[in-house]
Amino acid sequence: DIQMTQSPSSLSASVGDRVTIACRASQGISNYLAWYQQKPGKVPKLLIYAASTLQSGVPSRFSGSGSGTDFTLTISSLQPEDVATYYCQKYNSAPGTFGQGTRLEIK
């Protein structure tokens, strides 16, 4: 099975900072990658699909890039409400493996 590895595992940044989270697949998955945001005690929320397509209603400060094995999620200007754990997920074929998550905090 293809493994999904996120880095870093946790991150602390200041409001207004540009934040980047990486996700690496152990084999190529084309652009079949999604990013989710999960706030404490809440249901995961889809942010980006097809590696770079912003889900409807998601603020434009979120963006995604990459293809093949290396992907990034970028928050262009961190806001207090962005405190959450972020997960990548592959969906090119089963299993739909998630990355281990990146916990984002405000410094």
Place this chain on the structure above:
Amino acid sequence: QVQLIQSGAEVKKPGASVKVSCKASGYTFTGYYIHWVRQAPGQGLEWMGWINPNSGGTNYAQKFQGRATMTRDTSISTAYMELSRLRSDDTAVYYCASYYGSGLGAFDFWGQGTLITVSS
């Protein structure tokens, strides 16, 4: 609007089974696969498998083959996930999720989650 409503929290003993339901509304139930994802306390998301509500076909993550059974009742637009031979490390929130497509995809709607606690 599209909704997935799950059954309530349960406490089970080790070795028992649990069956979680996921009732769909706001769309054609048989049109889109239902996936199950779980999250142990303080841990990440784990994909368990899917069911095709139209055909009843399933695809399980290897880890859950033989222990998880996904079924559906199209008459009431409800999918089920039964997990048998429960262990303490099955304690988790179990989510159903879906998207407007077949097979795997990016899940844009989720149930509210069902906490299953396995404890003696």
